[in-house]
Amino acid sequence: AQKVTQAQTEISVVEKEDVTLDCVYETRDTTYYLFWYKQPPSGELVFLIRRNSFDEQNEISGRYSWNFQKSTSSFNFTITASQVVDSAVYFCAVGGHNFNKFYFGSGTKLNVKP
Amino acid sequence: DSGVTQTPKHLITATGQRVTLRCSPRSGDLSVYWYQQSLDQGLQFLIQYYNGEERAKGNILERFSAQQFPDLHSELNLSSLELGDSALYFCASSDTGAPSDTQYFGPGTRLTVL
Secondary structure: OOEEEOOOOEEEEEOOOOEEEOOEEEOOOOOOEEEEEEEOOOOOOEEEEEEEOOOOOOEEEOOEEEEEEHHHOEEEEEEOOOOHHHOEEEEEEEEOOOOOOEEEOOOEEEEEEO | OOOOEEEOOEEEEOOOOOEEEEEEOOOOOOEEEEEEEEOOOEEEEEEEEEOOEEEEEOOOOOOEEEEEOOOOOEEEEEOOOOHHHOEEEEEEEEOOOOOOOOOEEOOOEEEEEO
């Protein structure tokens, strides 16, 4: 079965600090997808990134970067120079080649203080 | 604004009742997804439709059902409601329904069962 562990329940940082959100996944599928979503205090869900299991290249998008390491089954998310607007709950998820097996982690609440 | 609309925004009902949640996907998107976010269960994928047909099923209870209509809007029907069904229900849409798609989320419907 798929499973996602986000061990950090809540993290607090001061603006401009870098922060890494951890995500460890379990899957028996050889083809799978990894996702990160953001849920700001307003409550909506925002898709951030998707990675497939064959692409281990790290990705950078502005202040956001993602580190996918198949050897440790991890897909960590780093925010560089955090801002107050980054305050949100971040969810990691893993899915198979279709959505019959799709699981979210429990989320990490990030508080960025001015 | 993601372009995905959900109605109603809030719904308060009693145990044993039946409710219908509605979702209109982004223009051009053929696939619709339903998710449940509750305090007990966290975020869960419920079901996916593509062009009117069920494509994937997650942790959807037998008391729940969904459909996607020819105009591509979708409805999630929840019956014999229990207190534990109180949750935020999100709809998302994507163009092809593949895991490689970007999903766009609606604002959610908050269901309170009293």
